[in-house]
Amino acid sequence: MIELKNVCKNYGVTKALADVSFKIEKGEIVGFVGPNGAGKSTAMKIITTYTAPTSGTAQVAGYDVMENPLDVRRVIGYLPETVPLYADMLVSEYLEFVGEARHLNGKFKTRYDWVVEAAGLQPVLSRKIGVLSKGFKQRTCLAQALIHDPDVLILDEPTSGLDPLQIIGIRKLIKKLAHEKTIILSTHILPEVATVADRILVINEGRIVADGSFDELRKKVTKTSSVYIAVKSAKKDFEAAIKNLEGFQEVEYDENRKRGEIGAHLFFSSKVDSIENLNTLIREQGWQILEFHPEKLSLEDSFIRLTQSTGAKDEITDSTASEKGGAA
Amino acid sequence: MKDVAIIFRREFRAYFYSPIAYVFSIIFIVLNSGLYMFHFFFFGNADMRAFFSQLPLTLGLIFIPAISMRLWSEEHKLGTVELLLTLPMKSEEIVLGKFLASFLFYLVALAGTLAIPIVLLILGKPDFGPIIGGYFGAILLGAFFLAVGIFISGFFSDQIVSLIITSLTCGFLALIGWQYVPMVIDGWFPGLGEFLYQYVGVTRHFNDIERGVIDLKSIIYFVSFTALFLYLNAKSLERRKY
Numbered sequence: 001m002i003e004l005k006n007v008c009k010n011y012g013v014t015k016a017l018a019d020v021s022f023k024i025e026k027g028e029i030v031g032f033v034g035p036n037g038a039g040k041s042t043a044m045k046i047i048t049t050y051t052a053p054t055s056g057t058a059q060v061a062g063y064d065v066m067e068n069p070l071d072v073r074r075v076i077g078y079l080p081e082t083v084p085l086y087a088d089m090l091v092s093e094y095l096e097f098v099g100e101a102r103h104l105n106g107k108f109k110t111r112y113d114w115v116v117e118a119a120g121l122q123p124v125l126s127r128k129i130g131v132l133s134k135g136f137k138q139r140t141c142l143a144q145a146l147i148h149d150p151d152v153l154i155l156d157e158p159t160s161g162l163d164p165l166q167i168i169g170i171r172k173l174i175k176k177l178a179h180e181k182t183i184i185l186s187t188h189i190l191p192e193v194a195t196v197a198d199r200i201l202v203i204n205e206g207r208i209v210a211d212g213s214f215d216e217l218r219k220k221v222t223k224t225s226s227v228y229i230a231v232k233s234a235k236k237d238f239e240a241a242i243k244n245l246e247g248f249q250e251v252e253y254d255e256n257r258k259r260g261e262i263g264a265h266l267f268f269s270s271k272v273d274s275i276e277n278l279n280t281l282i283r284e285q286g287w288q289i290l291e292f293h294p295e296k297l298s299l300e301d302s303f304i305r306l307t308q309s310t311g312a313k314d315e316i317t318d319s320t321a322s323e324k325g326g327a328a
Numbered sequence: 329m330k331d332v333a334i335i336f337r338r339e340f341r342a343y344f345y346s347p348i349a350y351v352f353s354i355i356f357i358v359l360n361s362g363l364y365m366f367h368f369f370f371f372g373n374a375d376m377r378a379f380f381s382q383l384p385l386t387l388g389l390i391f392i393p394a395i396s397m398r399l400w401s402e403e404h405k406l407g408t409v410e411l412l413l414t415l416p417m418k419s420e421e422i423v424l425g426k427f428l429a430s431f432l433f434y435l436v437a438l439a440g441t442l443a444i445p446i447v448l449l450i451l452g453k454p455d456f457g458p459i460i461g462g463y464f465g466a467i468l469l470g471a472f473f474l475a476v477g478i479f480i481s482g483f484f485s486d487q488i489v490s491l492i493i494t495s496l497t498c499g500f501l502a503l504i505g506w507q508y509v510p511m512v513i514d515g516w517f518p519g520l521g522e523f524l525y526q527y528v529g530v531t532r533h534f535n536d537i538e539r540g541v542i543d544l545k546s547i548i549y550f551v552s553f554t555a556l557f558l559y560l561n562a563k564s565l566e567r568r569k570y
Contacts, residue, residue: 048414073416080414082407086338088345100334101415144411 001026001152001182002047007056009042009206016042017053018206024199026151027179031193032186034203040186041081043203044154047184048078060152077150081157081186083141087130091121091140094129095147102148115143118173134161142170153177155185159192171196224249225270227278230263230291238262241285247272261290331417335425336432339399343433352394357440360386364444374452376444380462380538384505384531387466388473388498395433396477397490399426400565404485409565419562427478427558434470438463457540465537468550469530473498475557482561505531 002024009017017039024030032040045051046058049069057064063071086094095115099108116122119139124132129140138161145153158174159167174183174196187193193200194214202210202217210217231238242248247269254263268274275294282289343349360379363386367378403409412422448454477494484490503509504524513521525532533546 045410050410050414070416070418073414076414078410078414080407080410082410084406084408084411086342086406086408088342097334097338098411098415101331101417103330103416 001028001061002184003059004043004046005057007043007046007053007058009039009046009051010054015206017046019056020203020206020208021056022201022208022211024182024184026182028199029174029178029183029185029197031197031200032184032203033188033190033193033200034186035188038203039206040203041156042206044078044080044156044184044186048076048154049073050078050080074148075151077145077148077153079141079145079153079155079158081160083137085129085137085141087128089129090126091129091132091136092125094140095121095143098144099147104148111147111149115146118146118176119143120169135163135166138162139166142173151181153181153183153185155183157187158185159187159189167192225268225274226295227266227268227274228254228263228291228293228295229266229278229289230254230257230261231282231287231289232260233262233285233287235262237285238264238287241281242266245274245277245281247274247277263291265295329421331421332425332428335412335417335422336429339426339429340432342398343395343429348398349395349433352391353437353440356386356391356437359390360441361444374448374454376448376454376459376462379441379444380458380466381535383462383466384469384502384534385499387470388502388530389495391437392434392470392473392477392498393491393494395430396474396481396494397487398481399430399478400481400561401484401487401490405487413565419565420559423478423558423562423565427474430474430478431471434474435467438466438470458538461540461542462538464542465534468537468547468554469534471554472530472550472557473501475554475561476501479557479561479564482564501528501530503529503531505529505533505535 003022005021007017007020008015020039020043032043034040042051046053046065047060049065049072052066057066059065060072061075063075065072086097089097095112096108099112104111116125119142121136121139121143124136124140129137132140138158142155142158145155155174159170162170171192174185177183178196185193185197197214199211199213200217201208210220212220239251242251242264245268249267249269251267252265254265257263266274266278278292282292360383363382364376364379371378400409403412413419415422445454445456445459448459473494476497477490480494480497481490484493504513510521510525510529513524515521530550533543533549536543536546
């Protein structure tokens with residue numbers, strides 16, 4: 001349904017997307033996850049034909065975004081991050097305008113009633129958009145994206161600014177639409193995608209760093225184990241010693257330690273017994289231990305690490321790719 | 329064409345959402361009629377020469393920039409440009425819809441000045457040739473300035489910036505046709521002033537039409553430049569993509 005091939009997008013000298021390729025099948029719900037500025041919105045803008053890729057091709061429902069933009073636009077419902085609303089219009093006027101512009105004609109009435117119901121807009125229909133709360137604005141805009149019953153829904157941070165109850169409402173709505181529509185939604189809140197998306201694409205610095213179902217990704221990221229250690233030692237010696245440990249990936253120093261002490265979060269591949277190895281090392285070095293305990297990485301931390309560390313990145317994408325290949 | 333009408337309707341209605349439109353229409357009518365009345369009482373002629381001779385400046389400096397500034401700048405600011413440009417419409421259709429809405433708004437304001445020829449008709453026997461020519465010229469001139477304004481508005485998300493740059497541009501185009509402005513420029517760069525007067529300035533073409541000399545060249549000048557700027561506007565919106 002949606003296919004990007006080697007898409008790059010540069011804004012001046014900054015690379016928003018660097019060689020991104022992925023394919024989304026009909027009926028899939030895909031979550032884009034990544035920190036702000038990772039390229040999630042840029043990817044969506046390319047799919048919706050708002051911006052053009054610097055290089056590479058993108059297709060939606062078989063139409064190329066550069067060659068047949070109008071055909072692409074017809075099948076897409078788009079909720080941009082900026083929540084594009086005319087502040088001076090009434091909610092009903094706004095939906096009428098979008099309905100007209102989407103050429104709904106005879107179908108308008110039934111679709112209008114449906115989106116008003118689905119987005120819960122009944123109480124604000126005759127209010128000016130400018131005076132609405134953030135939540136109602138967001139929902140008005142969602143109604144706009146749904147009014148023409150599009151096959152593809154692109155939702156850029158659909159739940160930002162909503163209260164927990166409304167978030168659950170939107171999630172239910174997305175679930176209800178699942179399987180008849182292809183949906184891409186972006187977020188930086190992990191549990192949110194975990195509950196609705198079949199598949200997650202983790203994007204960072206314009207690249208896809210992980211691709212898979214939530215459970216698959218969880219398995220990948222828990223491949224790393226972490227230990228916190230604080231000792232009295234010179235930093236140089238410490239660094240040299242831990243680098244040679246089996247399965248060592250990365251070290252993050254704790255800046256809040258006194259002079260002469262070193263505190264560090266050490267990350268190891270979970271395949272090795274890092275605690276035992278570290279014990280041996282401490283005995284060999286004769287360090288005086290101040291603190292020493294394993295750390296549990298939360299899923300959030302794991303994803304943050306996934307989007308930060310470059311070493312782990314390649315490993316994860318490679319293994320995901322090979323697994324995908326195996327499945328197919 | 330249906331899409332043009334949809335955009336046109338929304339845009340035209342949008343002018344009346346805020347008081348800005350009313351305020352500027354009133355300023356336009358009062359300013360032009362007021363400036364004209366000075367001449368009218370001073371010379372006591374039943375013609376509208378003074379009215380039409382000041383029109384390029386009042387239009388270019390104040391009124392047109394004020395009605396064209398919001399056309400794209402507001403969309404950029406509200407983010408609705410992302411909605412518009414992902415609707416299944418061509419950018420040319422959106423631009424044309426917007427242009428026609430602002431053009432109709434301008435025509436309504438211009439119609440407000442029709443009080444003057446009515447008064448002239450009551451008080452004396454005006455020659456209607458130049459007056460009809462003048463209005464015809466004013467329509468063409470307004471369309472041209474609006475096209476420039478909507479084109480400039482496409483580049484800025486701040487309405488005030490659009491207003492000032494459109495005002496400077498249209499003001500320059502109007503002033504360059506004032507006899508003494510090209511003469512001053514000629515004093516600095518011999519030939520440039522005359523060149524600008526002949527080929528760039530709008531006032532010369534406007535004056536021709538206003539005098540009742542409806543020269544095809546002048547009509548082509550206005551219509552083709554209007555079309556050119558609208559086309560450039562549509563292309564510049566698509567170019568944003570690259």
